[in-house]
Amino acid sequence: xxxxxxxxxxxxxxxxxxxxxRVLAARLPEGCSKEIVIVDDGSTDGTTALVSEYKExxxxxxxxxxxxxKGTAIRIGMAKASGDVILIQDGxxxxxxxxxxxxxxxxxxxxxxxxxxxxFLGKPAGMRALNLFANKILTLAANVLYGANLTDxxxxxxxxRIEVLRRxxxxxxxxxxxxxxxxxxxxxxxxxxxxPVSYNGRGIADGKKIRPRDGFEALWTLxxxxxxxxxxx
Numbered sequence: 001x002x003x004x005x006x007x008x009x010x011x012x013x014x015x016x017x018x019x020x021x022r023v024l025a026a027r028l029p030e031g032c033s034k035e036i037v038i039v040d041d042g043s044t045d046g047t048t049a050l051v052s053e054y055k056e057x058x059x060x061x062x063x064x065x066x067x068x069x070k071g072t073a074i075r076i077g078m079a080k081a082s083g084d085v086i087l088i089q090d091g092x093x094x095x096x097x098x099x100x101x102x103x104x105x106x107x108x109x110x111x112x113x114x115x116x117x118x119x120f121l122g123k124p125a126g127m128r129a130l131n132l133f134a135n136k137i138l139t140l141a142a143n144v145l146y147g148a149n150l151t152d153x154x155x156x157x158x159x160x161r162i163e164v165l166r167r168x169x170x171x172x173x174x175x176x177x178x179x180x181x182x183x184x185x186x187x188x189x190x191x192x193x194x195x196p197v198s199y200n201g202r203g204i205a206d207g208k209k210i211r212p213r214d215g216f217e218a219l220w221t222l223x224x225x226x227x228x229x230x231x232x233x
Contacts (some may be wrong), residue, residue, distance in 0.1 A: 001031060001083075001084045002035055002083040002085070003034055003083050003100070003104055004036075004038065004081035004083030004085065004091065004162075005100075006088055007020075007090070007091050008070050008073030008074050009039065009040055009043065010041040010043055010073075011043045011044060011045040012043070012091035013045045013047045014045040017050060019091055019093060020038075020054065022097045023089060023097045024056065024099075027101055028038050028101055028104055029105050029108050034058055035060065036059050036060070036119065037059075037077045037080050038060070038061050039073040040081075041067050041069070041073040041177060042065060051063070055065070059079050060082075060208075062080055064076070070174055071173045071176055072172070072173050074088060074172070075170055075172065084159065085162065087100065087103065087157070087158070087159040088157065094198075095198075096198045096200075102195045102196075104159060112193035113190050114159070114164060114185065114190050114191070114192045115159045115194070116152060116153075116157065116158050116159075117155050117195055117196060117197035118155060118194040118196050119199040120135075121195070122200065123164075123198065123199075124199040131201065132217040135152065135214075138215070138218055139151060139152060139153040139154070141219055141222045141223075145183075146186035146226065147225045148186055148192055149191075149192075150192060151194060153179070154218065155178075155197070158181065160185075164185065164190060165181075167188055172213065175210055175218065176217050176218055176221040177216075179222045180225065182222070
């Protein structure tokens with residue numbers, strides 16, 4: 001089984017090299033191979049030049065001329081990936097690639113087709129009160145609207161069998177990737193399996209790009225895919 005790790009990045013020069021080294025070193029379950037797909041989403045801070053220096057044989061790189069948003073970058077990464085499993089990795093240091101094995105194992109064992117790494121089953125550190133509140137609201141909305149039975153809907157660590165994603169007609173451009181795949185996975189009848197992961201939050205001063213309006217957009221995304229009729233391929 002090949003695991004394609006998609007890393008969408010925009011102006012992550014300060015942290016990307018550490019993330020890349022950790023992703024390279026991260027262990028997967030026995031029998032799994034690794035592909036790393038970096039999508040540089042129009043960076044202007046030196047990230048583009050940094051990514052161009054990487055020459056690992058397992059690496060696939062795409063450079064976008066403009067900044068289109070995280071959701072678009074992930075969709076580009078999915079088109080470039082050749083793995084059986086897609087796993088999303090942010091380009092900062094909030095999440096720990098040492099959790100990959102725990103995330104992938106339920107898929108490898110045939111127990112799940114979709115796995116989320118829950119920060120709240122683990123021990124999240126550094127999460128601001130406003131972000132914690134937004135996470136709880138989004139998780140509650142996913143559970144009420146879709147019967148998702150989740151503890152962490154907005155986690156960045158999400159893994160899917162590729163055929164699951166191929167059944168979705170993803171439209172996300174920015175941070176609405178998470179609620180869109182949650183909504184469509186549940187409407188397709190997939191149970192979302194959760195495993196605990198570690199988390200070390202960062203703030204805007206450290207380069208965090210999500211803003212309050214993205215929380216409202218995420219909530220609206222959950223609502224519209226519950227109410228809308230045309231939502232999958």
